Amino acid sequence: xxxxxxxxxxxxxxxxxxxxxxxxxxxxxxxxxxxxxxxxxxxxxxxxxxxxxxxxxxxxxxxxxxxxxxxxxxxxxxxxxxxxxxxxxxxxxxxxxxxxxxxxxxxxxxxxxxxxxxxxxxxxxxxxxxxxxxxxxxxxxxxxxxxxxxxxxxxxxxxxxxxxxxxxxxxxxxxxxxxxxxxxxxxxxxxxxxxxxxxxxxxxxxxxxxxxxxxxxxxxxxxxxxxxxxxxxxxxxxxxxxxxxxxxxxxxxxxxxxxxxxxxxxxxxxxxxxxxxxxxxxxxxxxxxxxxxxxxxxxxxxxxxxxxxxxxxxxxxxxxxxxxxxxxxxxxxxxxxxxxxxxxxxxxxxxxxxxxxxxxxxxxxxxxxxxxxxxxxxxxxxxxxxxxxxxxxxxxxxxxxxxxxxxxxxxxxxxxxxxxxxxxxxxxxxxxxxxxxxxxxxxxxxxxxxxxxxxxxxxxxxxxxxxxxxxxxxxxxxxxxxxxxxxxxxxxxxxxxxxxxxxxxxxxxxxxxxxxxxxxxxxxxxxxxxxxxx
Amino acid sequence: xxxxxxxxxxxxxxxxxxxxxxxxxxxxxxxxxxxxxxxxxxxxxxxxxxxxxxxxxxxxxxxxxxxxxxxxxxxxxxxxxxxxxxxxxxxxxxxxxxxxxxxxxxxxxxxxxxxxxxxxxxxxxxxxxxxxxxxxxxxxxxxxxxxxxxxxxxxxxxxxxxxxxxxxxxxxxxxxxxxxxxxxxxxxxxxxxxxxxxxxxxxxxxxxxxxxxxxxxxxxx
Numbered sequence: 010x011x012x013x014x015x016x017x018x019x020x021x022x023x024x025x026x027x028x029x030x031x032x033x034x035x036x037x038x039x040x041x042x043x044x045x046x047x048x049x050x051x052x053x054x055x056x057x058x059x060x061x062x063x064x065x066x067x068x069x070x071x072x073x074x075x076x077x078x079x080x081x082x083x084x085x086x087x088x089x090x091x092x093x094x095x096x097x098x099x100x101x102x103x104x105x106x107x108x109x110x111x112x113x114x115x116x117x118x119x120x121x122x123x124x125x126x127x128x129x130x131x132x133x134x135x136x137x138x139x140x141x142x143x144x145x146x147x148x149x150x151x152x153x154x155x156x157x158x159x160x161x162x163x164x165x166x167x168x169x170x171x172x173x174x175x176x177x178x179x180x181x182x183x184x185x186x187x188x189x190x191x192x193x194x195x196x197x198x199x200x201x202x203x204x205x206x207x208x209x210x211x212x213x214x215x216x217x218x219x220x221x222x223x224x225x226x227x228x229x230x231x232x233x234x235x236x237x238x239x240x241x242x243x244x245x246x247x248x249x250x251x252x253x254x255x256x257x258x259x260x261x262x263x264x265x266x267x268x269x270x271x272x273x274x275x276x277x278x279x280x281x282x283x284x285x286x287x288x289x290x291x292x293x294x295x296x297x298x299x300x301x302x303x304x305x306x307x308x309x310x311x312x313x314x315x316x317x318x319x320x321x322x323x324x325x326x327x328x329x330x331x332x333x334x335x336x337x338x339x340x341x342x343x344x345x346x347x348x349x350x351x352x353x354x355x356x357x358x359x360x361x362x363x364x365x366x367x368x369x370x371x372x373x374x375x376x377x378x379x380x381x382x383x384x385x386x387x388x389x390x391x392x393x394x395x396x397x398x399x400x401x402x403x404x405x406x407x408x409x410x411x412x413x414x415x416x417x418x419x420x421x422x423x424x425x426x427x428x429x430x431x432x433x434x435x436x437x438x439x440x441x442x443x444x445x446x447x448x449x450x451x452x453x454x455x456x457x458x459x460x461x462x463x464x465x466x467x468x469x470x471x472x473x474x475x476x477x478x479x480x481x482x483x484x485x486x487x488x489x490x491x492x493x494x495x496x497x498x499x500x501x502x503x504x505x506x507x508x509x510x511x512x513x514x515x516x517x518x519x520x521x522x523x524x525x526x527x528x529x530x531x532x533x534x535x536x537x538x539x540x541x542x543x
Numbered sequence: 544x545x546x547x548x549x550x551x552x553x554x555x556x557x558x559x560x561x562x563x564x565x566x567x568x569x570x571x572x573x574x575x576x577x578x579x580x581x582x583x584x585x586x587x588x589x590x591x592x593x594x595x596x597x598x599x600x601x602x603x604x605x606x607x608x609x610x611x612x613x614x615x616x617x618x619x620x621x622x623x624x625x626x627x628x629x630x631x632x633x634x635x636x637x638x639x640x641x642x643x644x645x646x647x648x649x650x651x652x653x654x655x656x657x658x659x660x661x662x663x664x665x666x667x668x669x670x671x672x673x674x675x676x677x678x679x680x681x682x683x684x685x686x687x688x689x690x691x692x693x694x695x696x697x698x699x700x701x702x703x704x705x706x707x708x709x710x711x712x713x714x715x716x717x718x719x720x721x722x723x724x725x726x727x728x729x730x731x732x733x734x735x736x737x738x739x740x741x742x743x744x745x746x747x748x749x750x751x752x753x754x755x756x757x758x759x760x761x762x763x764x
Contacts, residue, residue, distance in 0.1 A: 025613045027620045045658055058620070060659045064650050065618045067659075074656055082656040098605040102598065121609075121616060172653050187654060241653070365591060520593050520603050 010038055010088050013449040018091040020456045022071075025094060029054060030062040037072060037086035044081050069123035070245060076188060093248055095452065095526045100251050104165070111156040114138065116165070116246060124169050124243040127157060128202060135206070150206045161197050163284075164250045168196050169243040200242055253289045256534055260350045263357075264324070264331060271312065272320050276332065278305050279345050290538070292348040298339025329353050348538045355441050355535035358528060362444065363412060370395055371403045375412065375435065383416060383432040404433060411443050438539055445532040452525050459518040466511045473508055476500055617647035
């Protein structure tokens with residue numbers, strides 16, 4: 010793990026889980042697999058705190074444990090999974106676009122709690138939805154259940170590995186840690202539950218006082234009642250499926266930008282048909298015949314078969330090679346070249362970064378090098394039609410920032426410098442890695458800056474929160490406008506201005522973090538697609 | 544030896560032919576850098592403005608909500624308040640730190656390694672609001688509904704937390720009667736309760752060697 014990744018992980022853990030969890034998580038990421046005793050020794054925290062933190066991390070799938078042969082348990086942190094915390098809003102928003110508010114809340118609850126049983130999720134989501142509905146209406150469990158089943162069918166949520174059914178042999182002591190197993194077939198099987206009920210609306214009295222009572226009462230009820238029928242079957246969000254969805258979205262919008270709406274719809278149809286047949290790391294989808302595509306086009310599109318064939322031919326002939334033709338049977342067999350598409354997306358991102366950072370002439374040189382692969386200094390000047398001095402300057406600038414590299418080709422075995430070719434080239438993979446590293450650093454910087462801004466204005470923020478609380482309570486008890494005015498004036502105009510500035514800055518920084526995360530996704534997908542899977 | 548003489552001669556001799564990369568003879572090279580690059584280098588071009596749009600604004604709101612929500616979840620482990628050097632009388636009436644050894648949510652212990660199980664040692668309940676009968680809890684709640692004094696409220700909540708933790712622990716312990724370990728612990732705790740000493744001060748040596756010697760937060764007088 011690079012330093013930048015570790016720093017970013019520790020910032021994310023600290024923001025979302027607190028300092029204790031952050032310390033332990035960072036320690037595990039930095040030093041690898043460790044047993045409990047080592048963690049306690051090296052971090053200097055108390056045993057109970059370490060245990061608590063590990064429970065939290067395991068619950069959220071950020072740390073896994075393994076029973077070693079010698080009988081002790083070792084814990085390992087999943088650095089990549091911690092970095093996904095940055096992408097939670099995008100997952101939740103995607104669920105909203107696909108499955109409306111119910112889906113959004115289901116995914117949100119699962120992300121906030123790590124793993125949950127289906128009955129618990131359904132209950133919580135129904136309660137939350139009931140809160141937002143008008144008085145008198147409640148949300149039925151059946152609706153929430155059906156949305157959950159749909160999410161499971163399309164693989165957006167999956168089952169967690171299960172505790173194996175232990176044979177009841179009292180002589181053999183149970184192992185110190187269960188070895189969790191999951192059967193491929195069962196991963197999306199929804200248990201048959203008979204969830205009947207409606208969401209409960211929380212009474213709107215003093216929340217602070219009664220909240221604890223209610224929580225206690227519910228818990229007592231839960232303890233007294235029998236364990237739910239799906240006890241032990243936990244569900245988690247299937248992050249890879251969401252990534253597949255984002256990738257498909259990226260490809261479709263790229264096609265739409267490059268060609269037109271209809272071609273993007275055709276590609277979208279092809280990708281949809283291949284969702285279940287193609288694994289997420291395959292280089293291209295399974296071949297689809299033109300007849301099948303014609304049948305599966307969405308109902309609104311009434312284009313003739315010939316037009317579809319023309320579109321497919323155009324897509325296959327496009328130099329970007331998103332779609333490839335793999336045969337002629339069935340009216341033409343077509344596939345979507347996933348790896349090539351990801352490479353194109355990553356390349357486009359690189360080009361855009363070079364353009365924004367160095368200017369359009371540098372971008373021209375960059376694109377030239379991408380196209381021609383290796384060029385000498387003189388050739389660059391000629392092809393790009395840029396005067397020698399400026400071309401030299403730009404090339405060195407890009408070289409110093411590692412976007413471009415030099416390749417030596419000796420003419421003689423003694424590598425004499427006067428008799429060697431020096432060619433400029435762009436290595437996409439290494440540039441992508443370099444940029445990804447930079448992205449991690451950027452997000453870490455953004456988070457730090459946001460925390461700094463918030464800390465600087467802490468006093469003011471607390472004051473404004475207090476004033477709002479007073480205002481709210483006074484409005485609830487029906488105060489006059491004059492009194493409300495007086496309270497509002499407790500915050501002076503310059504302070505209000507300062508608060509406005511703070512809010513604007515924090516929003517800007519948050520939005521930037523989301524943006525950088527999109528770039529991170531594109532680059533990571535590309536790099537992952539180039540790694541050879543065993 | 545032969546190379547030493549040639550090193551200083553000629554401005555900036557390089558190992559390769561500099562003309563090949565385009566540095567013509569007599570060109571001014573940039574001065575050598577004698578320090579690390581500046582921390583905030585000046586930006587040559589202003590970055591493009593952030594894209595707006597409904598989608599991105601919604602995600603922004605989601606992100607901020609998520610951050611706020613996670614701070615209130617039981618998964619957010621707050622460090623215990625630092626112990627003050629002198630125990631003050633008012634400490635009893637302040638909202639104390641979350642009990643380090645308590646865990647606010649109950650994970651499925653079957654899925655976790657056994658060593659992570661947290662056993663709570665009973666803290667001696669505070670003086671006037673004594674014990675523990677679970678039957679008292681509903682009465683306490685009713686009283687609270689009427690009584691709005693903050694101090695009592697906080698004290699009750701604190702006690703409830705202790706109750707909840709210990710009663711939870713008791714229930715769990717009662718469930719697992721098969722395990723000898725648990726039974727022994729339970730018995731020990733029963734015995735422990737009859738003394739006047741605060742049990743958290745006492746290190747019964749059980750964990751010797753297994754755990755690290757963590758600093759006992761309470762000073763032993």
